[in-house]
Amino acid sequence: MPRKRNIDELREKALKSAREGIKNAYASEEYALMQAINAYRETTRSYNLAFERLSEWYGIYFPEIKISNPDMLADLAIALNTKGSVSKESIMAAVKDQERADSIYAKATATIGRSMNDEEKAALMSYAGMCKRMSEALVGIEEYLKVASKRILPNTTYLTDEKIAAELLARAGSMERLALMPASTVQLLGAEKALFKHIKFGSKPPKYGTLFKLPRITAARRDLRGRYARAYAAKIAIALKADQFTKNFIAERLMADLEESLKRIDGSPVREKPQRGQGFGGRFQRRPQGQHRMQGRKFGQQRHERA
Amino acid sequence: MPRKRNIDELREKALKSAREGIKNAYASEEYALMQAINAYRETTRSYNLAFERLSEWYGIYFPEIKISNPDMLADLAIALNTKGSVSKESIMAAVKDQERADSIYAKATATIGRSMNDEEKAALMSYAGMCKRMSEALVGIEEYLKVASKRILPNTTYLTDEKIAAELLARAGSMERLALMPASTVQLLGAEKALFKHIKFGSKPPKYGTLFKLPRITAARRDLRGRYARAYAAKIAIALKADQFTKNFIAERLMADLEESLKRIDGSPVREKPQRGQGFGGRFQRRPQGQHRMQGRKFGQQRHERA
Numbered sequence: 001m002p003r004k005r006n007i008d009e010l011r012e013k014a015l016k017s018a019r020e021g022i023k024n025a026y027a028s029e030e031y032a033l034m035q036a037i038n039a040y041r042e043t044t045r046s047y048n049l050a051f052e053r054l055s056e057w058y059g060i061y062f063p064e065i066k067i068s069n070p071d072m073l074a075d076l077a078i079a080l081n082t083k084g085s086v087s088k089e090s091i092m093a094a095v096k097d098q099e100r101a102d103s104i105y106a107k108a109t110a111t112i113g114r115s116m117n118d119e120e121k122a123a124l125m126s127y128a129g130m131c132k133r134m135s136e137a138l139v140g141i142e143e144y145l146k147v148a149s150k151r152i153l154p155n156t157t158y159l160t161d162e163k164i165a166a167e168l169l170a171r172a173g174s175m176e177r178l179a180l181m182p183a184s185t186v187q188l189l190g191a192e193k194a195l196f197k198h199i200k201f202g203s204k205p206p207k208y209g210t211l212f213k214l215p216r217i218t219a220a221r222r223d224l225r226g227r228y229a230r231a232y233a234a235k236i237a238i239a240l241k242a243d244q245f246t247k248n249f250i251a252e253r254l255m256a257d258l259e260e261s262l263k264r265i266d267g268s269p270v271r272e273k274p275q276r277g278q279g280f281g282g283r284f285q286r287r288p289q290g291q292h293r294m295q296g297r298k299f300g301q302q303r304h305e306r307a
Numbered sequence: 308m309p310r311k312r313n314i315d316e317l318r319e320k321a322l323k324s325a326r327e328g329i330k331n332a333y334a335s336e337e338y339a340l341m342q343a344i345n346a347y348r349e350t351t352r353s354y355n356l357a358f359e360r361l362s363e364w365y366g367i368y369f370p371e372i373k374i375s376n377p378d379m380l381a382d383l384a385i386a387l388n389t390k391g392s393v394s395k396e397s398i399m400a401a402v403k404d405q406e407r408a409d410s411i412y413a414k415a416t417a418t419i420g421r422s423m424n425d426e427e428k429a430a431l432m433s434y435a436g437m438c439k440r441m442s443e444a445l446v447g448i449e450e451y452l453k454v455a456s457k458r459i460l461p462n463t464t465y466l467t468d469e470k471i472a473a474e475l476l477a478r479a480g481s482m483e484r485l486a487l488m489p490a491s492t493v494q495l496l497g498a499e500k501a502l503f504k505h506i507k508f509g510s511k512p513p514k515y516g517t518l519f520k521l522p523r524i525t526a527a528r529r530d531l532r533g534r535y536a537r538a539y540a541a542k543i544a545i546a547l548k549a550d551q552f553t554k555n556f557i558a559e560r561l562m563a564d565l566e567e568s569l570k571r572i573d574g575s576p577v578r579e580k581p582q583r584g585q586g587f588g589g590r591f592q593r594r595p596q597g598q599h600r601m602q603g604r605k606f607g608q609q610r611h612e613r614a
Contacts, residue, residue, distance in 0.1 A: 023419040026367055032427050035364035039434055042360055046353035053349055057342035060333055112330040119451045120339050126447030127346055133440040140433030144426045 030175045033148045037166035040141045047134045054131050057124060061113040065104065071135050074128040080108055081121055155239035158251035159232070159258070160214060167210050179244035186240070187211060187233030223271050231261040337482045340455045344473035347448045354441045361438050364431060368420040372411065378442050381435040387415055388428055462546035465558035466539070466565070467521060474517050486551035493547070494518060494540030530578050538568040
């Protein structure tokens with residue numbers, strides 16, 4: 001059956017090409033970078049939660065202690081509870097400060113906290129160990145983020161930092177989508193919720209999303225932050241195009257331009273806060289309470305509809 | 308100055324007695340149990356999140372794999388990536404099933420996934436290790452929960468299970484408060500949000516909170532679940548009083564009574580779903596859309612007020 005063989009062969013070829021296609025689509029490192037930044041953000045949140053719980057839990061046994069460094073608290077809890085008796089050396093190894101170690105030792109030997117039984121100790125130590133392990137994982141992922149952001153987004157990373165660059169990528173979904181975005185979209189990546197609230201309910205429009213994590217924007221004068229964000233977004237949009245298409249390193253020139261723009265913005269006089277609803281004419285005006293732009297709309301209903 | 312010495316002495320005594328008071332207040336194990344169950348619930352959530360991220364991330368490198376056991380996935384990811392070359396033995400050690408190990412080996416050697424570079428590998432391995440460590444911590448805490456719940460809440464634990472008993476305690480805030488609660492409050496512990504929604508907006512009243520985690524209630528006939536929860540809550544409220552005050556073990560008798568009540572409930576005919584707003588007379592009636600029980604109320608305003 002030569003006909004049959006032919007079809008089998010064709011099928012084989014088509015399958016192979018499909019496999020190749022999938023392979024190529026996922027071969028790019030950007031997907032790994034997106035996973036890493038998402039893992040980093042989620043783990044940071046979980047870690048903060050776990051640390052809060054650890055300090056509260058450990059506070060039952062040793063209420064005199066106040067340590068705001070999560071790693072140190074975990075180390076100390078382990079040092080104070082794994083060996084038979086409390087020793088100055090193990091405390092010293094955890095807090096790395098002689099004076100502090102002495103004061104903790106004095107407090108630990110005369111604490112009014114509850115004394116642990118063995119099962120409690122095992123559970124708490126396991127939990128403290130987990131907290132430590134989470135912070136190690138964060139360090140490990142951060143190292144990768146640094147390398148990968150510089151490799152995939154060298155210009156953008158230069159203008160912002162590795163975490164912000166990676167977060168922009170993760171929010172856009174792919175390098176190509178991100179690179180093709182206009183500056184105004186880049187400026188608002190991460191502010192989707194506020195943006196749609198603005199469009200739907202006429203609340204104030206957001207000025208920045210992920211970009212607010214830039215220290216320069218956070219520290220800027222309140223009435224200038226939006227303009228800072230716009231200036232940044234304009235340059236980042238250009239840097240992204242260079243990262244994706246030309247692969248040239250133009251970030252130093254962009255940064256110089258940006259500094260100039262920021263200086264110009266800094267020179268502007270302090271604006272008075274505009275009166276409500278006098279900012280931008282009708283379209284973006286704040287509606288008086290009790291009115292709704294979407295009143296009488298056809299699609300769906302409000303959750304708290306009340307005629 | 309005998310007067311001064313006297314005051315100093317008194318002060319010393321007062322301080323000592325205050326210290327004793329605090330010490331006694333926190334000496335009870337119930338606080339440790341509450342911390343442990345809270346840590347357990349938070350960590351479970353974080354762990355589920357971390358596992359989802361791990362399977363998505365690892366999916367870039369090995370998209371053919373589908374493993375729904377978190378621990379096994381972490382083990383496998385580590386086994387496939389820590390040593391130089393993939394070996395059948397290390398896969399076998401992770402999945403513990405010869406047939407499955409063979410199929411994974413075949414897939415792993417011919418995967419269409421991306422190949423990792425060293426930095427990616429380090430970050431991902433660190434993350435997988437963290438996932439494993441979290442599941443270990445969960446096991447450790449669970450062991451403590453089992454012991455402590457039986458010690459502090461023997462009767463309640465017998466009627467429910469150690470996690471539900473501990474969760475009831477954590478929601479109430481202390482053994483004393485929990486033991487003094489009426490059955491109706493115990494029934495709704497953990498359903499505070501739904502309860503206040505009911506009181507405020509007239510939505511349907513909740514039937515159970517934490518108690519819904521009881522397998523017997525989850526599996527019960529839909530129209531009987533509320534009555535099951537009520538029967539359980541009645542017995543649990545008695546068990547709690549025994550746990551806190553008399554310290555007798557009466558749970559077996561309570562359980563027998565409970566079984567009888569449940570059997571009686573099971574025998575009741577299938578109720579037709581009541582018409583809206585005809586269930587319980589005016590007070591708990593569902594208001595027609597557009598009306599509001601709190602309309603015209605004096606204290607504060609609704610978030611979505613619209614005149």
